[in-house]
Amino acid sequence: MITCRDxxxxxxxxxxxxxxxxxxxSGSICAFLGPNGxxxxxxxxxxxxxxxxxxxxxxxxxLDVVRDALxxxxxxxxxxxxxxxxxxxxxxxxLDLTGAVYGLTRAETRSRSGQLLRALHLEHxxxxxxxxxxxxxxxxxSLAMALLANPVVLFLDEPLEAIDPVTAKTITDLLVTIAKRxxxxxxxxxxxxxxxxxxxxxxxxxxxxxxxxxxxxxxxxSLEQLYFDLVEAPAAExxxxxxxxxx
Amino acid sequence: MVRVRAVLxxxxxxxxxGQGSFASIGTNNFFLFTAILFQRQGGFLYLxxxxxxxxxxxxxxxxxxxxERLVLWPLDKREWWILRVLSPWLNPIMxxxxxxxxxxxxxxxxWPLLGAVAGLFALGFVxxxxxxxxxxxxxxxxxxxxxxxxxxxxxxxxxxxxxALVLSIATFIYRFADRTALPEAFLLMSLLVMLALSSYAQxxxxxDGEGGLTRYGLLPLRGWQILLAKDIAFLIVAVALTLAINxxxxxxxxxxxxxxxxxPSVNDMRxxxxxxxxxxxxLGNGVVQVFGMSIAANGxxxxxxxxxxxxxxxYAISLWxxxxxxxxx
Numbered sequence: 001m002i003t004c005r006d007x008x009x010x011x012x013x014x015x016x017x018x019x020x021x022x023x024x025x026s027g028s029i030c031a032f033l034g035p036n037g038x039x040x041x042x043x044x045x046x047x048x049x050x051x052x053x054x055x056x057x058x059x060x061x062x063l064d065v066v067r068d069a070l071x072x073x074x075x076x077x078x079x080x081x082x083x084x085x086x087x088x089x090x091x092x093x094x095l096d097l098t099g100a101v102y103g104l105t106r107a108e109t110r111s112r113s114g115q116l117l118r119a120l121h122l123e124h125x126x127x128x129x130x131x132x133x134x135x136x137x138x139x140x141x142s143l144a145m146a147l148l149a150n151p152v153v154l155f156l157d158e159p160l161e162a163i164d165p166v167t168a169k170t171i172t173d174l175l176v177t178i179a180k181r182x183x184x185x186x187x188x189x190x191x192x193x194x195x196x197x198x199x200x201x202x203x204x205x206x207x208x209x210x211x212x213x214x215x216x217x218x219x220x221x222s223l224e225q226l227y228f229d230l231v232e233a234p235a236a237e238x239x240x241x242x243x244x245x246x247x
Numbered sequence: 248m249v250r251v252r253a254v255l256x257x258x259x260x261x262x263x264x265g266q267g268s269f270a271s272i273g274t275n276n277f278f279l280f281t282a283i284l285f286q287r288q289g290g291f292l293y294l295x296x297x298x299x300x301x302x303x304x305x306x307x308x309x310x311x312x313x314x315e316r317l318v319l320w321p322l323d324k325r326e327w328w329i330l331r332v333l334s335p336w337l338n339p340i341m342x343x344x345x346x347x348x349x350x351x352x353x354x355x356x357x358w359p360l361l362g363a364v365a366g367l368f369a370l371g372f373v374x375x376x377x378x379x380x381x382x383x384x385x386x387x388x389x390x391x392x393x394x395x396x397x398x399x400x401x402x403x404x405x406x407x408x409x410x411a412l413v414l415s416i417a418t419f420i421y422r423f424a425d426r427t428a429l430p431e432a433f434l435l436m437s438l439l440v441m442l443a444l445s446s447y448a449q450x451x452x453x454x455d456g457e458g459g460l461t462r463y464g465l466l467p468l469r470g471w472q473i474l475l476a477k478d479i480a481f482l483i484v485a486v487a488l489t490l491a492i493n494x495x496x497x498x499x500x501x502x503x504x505x506x507x508x509x510x511p512s513v514n515d516m517r518x519x520x521x522x523x524x525x526x527x528x529x530l531g532n533g534v535v536q537v538f539g540m541s542i543a544a545n546g547x548x549x550x551x552x553x554x555x556x557x558x559x560x561x562y563a564i565s566l567w568x569x570x571x572x573x574x575x576x
Binding site for chain 2: 048
């Protein structure tokens with residue numbers, strides 16, 4: 001469902017993603033993990049048509065990300081890094097806009113919006129302008145927009161961060177359910193323990209290069225330990241002044 | 248006092264940076280061309296600009312620090328009071344007000360003028376604190392759907408719209424108060440209304456922010472469709488504000504203003520701050536806009552309505568071309 005062949009992205013002299021090769025089969029949940037600045041969001045941007053790759057190729061739902069960018073956009077749902085919301089629209093108006101743009105009828109949009117708002121505990125804030133929403137509400141709005149048009153591939157950039165535990169559980173259960181129905185989920189996250197519970201595939205990326213790529217079952221030991229070993233170990237800085245006598 | 252001084256320093260830095268956004272007036276077509284064309288005769292227009300800018304300039308400086316952060320700092324009651332009394336003096340308008348008071352005592356300015364400026368300052372100061380709710384109410388009242396509705400809301404949160412609205416209402420009143428007024432006066436006024444809106448057409452995406460631009464990139468829409476949603480909002484405002492003046496001349500001018508404004512809007516996307524005059528493009532684009540809209544409005548008003556056809560054609564070509572540019576970006 002998602003394939004990348006030597007996919008590369010350069011910003012000036014900075015190599016953000018270096019010859020990425022990847023195959024994500026239909027119906028799987030692929031967790032794309034790495035530290036900040038590793039190239040996760042750039043990869044998502046290339047696969048969703050927001051950034052043109054410098055070289056290499058990629059396909060999503062059988063379509064080329066450069067040549068068929070518009071067709072891909074019709075088939076995917078995206079939760080982008082910056083959430084992609086308009087300050088001048090309310091939560092509900094964002095969903096109305098999405099429904100209209102993706103060709104849903106008003107009745108369909110209303111019905112699906114109502115269900116999504118209930119599932120994501122957003123009902124109370126449906127009339128709130130995005131500029132006045134909390135970060136969690138903004139994230140849930142963007143997620144609802146990604147799901148509304150019933151996409152075949154879902155790209156989620158850090159879907160679980162800044163979300164309350166109940167909604168996080170709702171989201172992960174939802175992702176598992178739709179993956180079983182054939183939807184491919186490609187997500188980035190920093191919450192390794194949560195990802196380990198529901199992802200089917202794990203890709204670790206470090207400085208734009210893939211450090212690990214396997215199914216979750218093939219991960220030796222815990223995902224966290226593998227991450228610390230291959231990607232980045234925790235800092236060992238001793239902040240001695242913390243907790244000592246105050247000056 | 249160390250804590251108060253630290254907070255005041257931070258507020259002062261934020262106020263100074265924030266005031267940089269008022270520099271947008273320096274590249275705004277309305278200000279530039281009224282200054283060039285009317286020079287000393289443009290007093291009424293400068294007064295409108297000054298009064299409109301007085302509101303955002305009067306904002307409470309303490310608003311520059313998020314309230315949640317401010318209340319978390321360990322300040323005692325006395326320090327709070329000192330902060331409350333001193334912080335308004337970080338606003339330059341407060342010093343202007345103080346100078347006006349001195350001049351009023353010396354009879355250099357009249358007390359009513361001082362009262363008017365002080366009243367507007369106080370209104371701006373209070374509105375900056377409680378105005379968010381009022382804006383939400385106004386924004387909800389905006390008609391339309393989807394992107395057009397959003398674009399209308401963005402447009403009315405710039406001072407360009409309010410300047411054009413003041414001109415439009417003033418002309419509307421003049422039209423009914425003086426039945427002997429020359430039709431040429433209305434043509435000129437419709438051009439002035441469009442001049443007030445023209446800089447907005449040069450930064451159509453200025454208020455969308457990074458999130459909005461990302462969303463445009465993700466929506467399965469062609470570039471021209473996104474641009475058209477912007478233009479429909481602009482045309483609705485342009486026609487509504489020139490409806491009682493000279494709507495056909497206004498429409499012709501609006502089409503040309505958009506056709507020319509697409510270039511900087513798409514190729515040089517500049518961020519815009521709300522409640523400021525729009526940041527105009529380099530002067531060359533403004534000159535082309537002003538000449539183009541003057542010729543188009545004059546032609547339609549004085550020669551034939553059919554001259555709207557080339558205006559629509561020019562607009563359509565610009566929409567197609569810069570729509571493609573958007574997709575390539």
